[in-house]
Amino acid sequence: MKKPRELKVKPIKNGTVIDHITANKSLNVLNILGLPSDQSKVTIAMNVQSSHMGNKDIVKIEKRELASSEVDQIALIAPKATINIIRDYEIVEKGKVRLLNEIKGLLKCPNPNCITNTIEPVTGRFYVIATEPVILRCHYCERLMEEAEIESQF
DSSP: OOOOOOOOOOOOSSEEEEEEEETTOHHHHHHHHTOSOSSOOEEEEEEEEETTTEEEEEEEEETOOOOHHHHHHHHHHOTTOEEEEEETTEEEEEEEOOOOSEEESSOOOSOTTSGGGSSSOOOOEEEEEEETTEEEEETTTOOEEEHHHHHTTO
């Protein structure tokens, strides 16, 4: 019996690998990062089998390292994600995304009557109520925002 060939994704020389993304959320991550773009080569693996998560997504971005604000946004979509910085084909930095206790300026409140949705210059501010699934509470009107509403903003 013939053994099937294993297909491997080419390693990147310099850039970022985002691993352990919740299955089927990699397109949301790309949206957060403004990808694809003319400057970055991106490789996506979706619904890859994972002993740790069951299924997961992976995103590899060549020649780009993420800003901390981008990592904060990814944590809203994929709270278990890991960020690996690659230089000269080696992992030089590895870390997990961390969902902050308070989210400022990244999201808009879905409540149309919230002060953040008026002509007043008020920045959105949310508190993390739960992490699995992610649930946020608006600082101003106390409306709860669940994952689907969070994802729709990216």
